[in-house]
Amino acid sequence: MTRMALVLILxxxxxxxxxxxxxEAGQRxxxxxxxATVLFDGRAPAPAEGxxxxxxxxxxxxxxxxxxxxxxxxxxxxxxxxxxxxxxPSPLAAHMIFGPxxxxxxLSFRVRVDSYSFIHVVIATAEGLRVAxxxxxxxxxxxxxxxxxxxAARKTMGEMRLKWGKPQDGATAAKLMxxxxxxxxxxxxxxxRLYTPADYIETISLRQGETKIFDLDGGISLSSDPVLGFGxxxxxxxxxxxxxxxxxxxxxxxxxxxxSTGE
Amino acid sequence: MARAASDRLRLxxxxxxxxxxxxxxxxxxRAASDRxxxxxEVAPEIFIRRGADEDASPENGDAIANIGFVIGENSVAVxxxxxxxxxxxxxxxAIREKTAKKISHVVLSHAHPDHVFGxxxxxxxxxxxxxxxxxxxxxxxxxxxxxKRLVEILGEAATGPLVFPxxxxxxxxxxxxxxRVLRLNxxxxxxxGADLSVIDSRSGHFLPADLVFVGRVPSLDGSLLGWxxxxxxxxxxxxxxxxxxxxxxxxxxxxxxxPLRAYLTSLRDMTQGALDADQPLDRxxxxxxxxxxxxxxLFADYHPHNVAQAFHELEWGEDRK
Numbered sequence: 390m391t392r393m394a395l396v397l398i399l400x401x402x403x404x405x406x407x408x409x410x411x412x413e414a415g416q417r418x419x420x421x422x423x424x425a426t427v428l429f430d431g432r433a434p435a436p437a438e439g440x441x442x443x444x445x446x447x448x449x450x451x452x453x454x455x456x457x458x459x460x461x462x463x464x465x466x467x468x469x470x471x472x473x474x475x476x477x478p479s480p481l482a483a484h485m486i487f488g489p490x491x492x493x494x495x496l497s498f499r500v501r502v503d504s505y506s507f508i509h510v511v512i513a514t515a516e517g518l519r520v521a522x523x524x525x526x527x528x529x530x531x532x533x534x535x536x537x538x539x540x541a542a543r544k545t546m547g548e549m550r551l552k553w554g555k556p557q558d559g560a561t562a563a564k565l566m567x568x569x570x571x572x573x574x575x576x577x578x579x580x581x582r583l584y585t586p587a588d589y590i591e592t593i594s595l596r597q598g599e600t601k602i603f604d605l606d607g608g609i610s611l612s613s614d615p616v617l618g619f620g621x622x623x624x625x626x627x628x629x630x631x632x633x634x635x636x637x638x639x640x641x642x643x644x645x646x647x648x649s650t651g652e
Numbered sequence: 653m654a655r656a657a658s659d660r661l662r663l664x665x666x667x668x669x670x671x672x673x674x675x676x677x678x679x680x681x682r683a684a685s686d687r688x689x690x691x692x693e694v695a696p697e698i699f700i701r702r703g704a705d706e707d708a709s710p711e712n713g714d715a716i717a718n719i720g721f722v723i724g725e726n727s728v729a730v731x732x733x734x735x736x737x738x739x740x741x742x743x744x745x746a747i748r749e750k751t752a753k754k755i756s757h758v759v760l761s762h763a764h765p766d767h768v769f770g771x772x773x774x775x776x777x778x779x780x781x782x783x784x785x786x787x788x789x790x791x792x793x794x795x796x797x798x799x800k801r802l803v804e805i806l807g808e809a810a811t812g813p814l815v816f817p818x819x820x821x822x823x824x825x826x827x828x829x830x831x832r833v834l835r836l837n838x839x840x841x842x843x844x845g846a847d848l849s850v851i852d853s854r855s856g857h858f859l860p861a862d863l864v865f866v867g868r869v870p871s872l873d874g875s876l877l878g879w880x881x882x883x884x885x886x887x888x889x890x891x892x893x894x895x896x897x898x899x900x901x902x903x904x905x906x907x908x909x910x911p912l913r914a915y916l917t918s919l920r921d922m923t924q925g926a927l928d929a930d931q932p933l934d935r936x937x938x939x940x941x942x943x944x945x946x947x948x949x950l951f952a953d954y955h956p957h958n959v960a961q962a963f964h965e966l967e968w969g970e971d972r973k
Contacts, residue, residue, distance in 0.1 A: 444934065445934075446934070446937060446938070446941065446956075450937060450940075450941070450956035450957045450959075450960055451956075451957045451960035451961060454933075454960045454961075454963075454964055456932070456933045456934035456937065458934055497932065497934070499933070503797075528957065529707055529953060530707055530708075530871060530953065530954065530957070531764040531765065531766075531798075531844075531871055531873055532873075532957055533794045533797050533798065534797070535793045535794050535797065537763075537790060537841065537844055537845030537846075537873050537874055539793075541841070545968075554930070566967070566968070568968065575789075575792050575793050583788060583789060583792040614964065614968065616933075616967075618932070
């Protein structure tokens with residue numbers, strides 16, 4: 390009798406737990422469907438079937454700084470890419486439009502991850518939209534998606550660096566670093582009277598001469614001091630020009646020399 | 653404003669009582685608050701509750717930081733009110749076991765949830781809530797995020813409200829409790845962006861809060877180089893004994909300092925080495941996730957986070973390429 394009751398209770402608990410999991414999975418799926426409808430005007434992206442590989446830590450160790458690496462197996466056929474953190478307050482982290490100067494085999498981003506969330510990467514190809522996903526657990530403890538001191542980042546805001554890596558198959562690996570608090574703003578607080586408006590990166594564009602490498606629309610889901618990794622198909626000795634704009638209408642432009650070829 | 657806050661607190665309390673027995677969570681919280689708080693007298697009339705070397709959980713009620721109080725001739729100062737409203741309420745009850753003197757000050761050592769969410773339990777005493785000059789801004793940016801996270805673990809009633817400082821410290825200040833003066837120092841970004849440390853003039857006892865971790869792996873949320881520089885400065889001081897933010901309630905200063913400096917120094921050197929070798933952040937983080945160090949508890953939980961923080965700080969440090 391007692392055992393029977395216990396078994397009944399246990400199985401109820403198990404069923405409840407399963408129902409909860411199914412419920413949660415359903416909610417996450419609905420969240421993505423809703424987001425995709427808004428982002429892509431109702432066109433539903435099809436599974437990427439090996440076209441996209443997302444490499445990110447299973448747990449966001451630092452909620453403000455989560456590296457995401459995207460590998461595209463057929464980058465030549467891709468026109469644009471969307472990076473979405475479903476459960477962030479502002480899910481679209483980056484919308485990147487590829488130019489002829491870009492080698493998109495290996496792309497890397499740094500994002501904020503506020504809570505347990507799917508990361509979705511969508512690409513636009515001639516055959517339509519394709520999507521891949523990865524689930525990321527939130528960080529623990531004192532880790533927060535907001536930086537401890539955005540004032541410090543503000544002092545050097547707009548400073549940029551372009552670091553060159555190794556050449557491979559006609560392209561050269563590059564890393565663009567931008568100093569910016571990418572700050573989501575602070576609400577007016579009744580007690581403290583503190584209010585700071587949002588100030589985040591809106592666009593990043595990279596050119597070599599007339600050749601577009603990429604244009605990117607950002608948002609507060611990118612980390613502060615964002616760092617982007619990509620490949621560049623260099624043509625000649627023309628300088629690389631980076632232009633960054635933010636939501637407070639600041640514009641920064643900086644020129645970088647292409648890597649020296651003598652080495 | 654104080655009136656509104658205490659009304660809110662009463663409401664919370666009522667909610668807390670009404671929830672008892674309805675589900676398992678408030679029961680656990682009640683069990684935790686029924687247990688008397690074990691205090692260590694680390695110096696004459698300085699009492700410390702040693703926090704558990706764990707992350708916040710329903711079982712520990714976020715009572716994971718070293719918290720306590722100092723009794724003067726006229727009044728009492730709380731040195732970190734605790735990790736939740738329930739934790740703060742237990743601390744307040746423990747103070748009332750020892751003395752009926754007015755609680756004149758509640759020091760908020762920094763913005764992390766395990767140190768500040770107990771503050772709600774002291775609102776009715778109308779103390780001066782003292783924090784670093786940058787604390788209000790950090791609490792305004794992150795406070796609600798921390799609260800939401802804690803509510804997910806402890807429930808609304810046990811978590812309590814976010815309390816902002818009513819007095820802030822730019823560089824240094826004194827608190828006079830009658831017959832004993834506490835010296836408060838506001839530090840540049842180190843462990844966090846708003847660290848406040850306390851020295852008791854009567855005993856020479858030092859309470860650096862989370863500027864010092866012992867046993868539990870340090871967590872970096874300010875500036876690695878800044879923290880090392882602050883420790884260099886503090887190392888020259890001759891404190892009688894100290895109470896770290898995490899670890900034993902009382903120990904010798906040199907004993908507390910050495911392992912912390914060794915960890916932070918090796919974190920700096922390892923990260924700089926990776927940057928010099930052009931190692932990308934994700935590869936370094938993946939390696940950090942596999943790293944183990946039996947000298948520290950919760951190493952696997954915080955070390956990768958520290959590596960990410962250090963990487964971000966040092967990669968902009970100077971252009972070496």
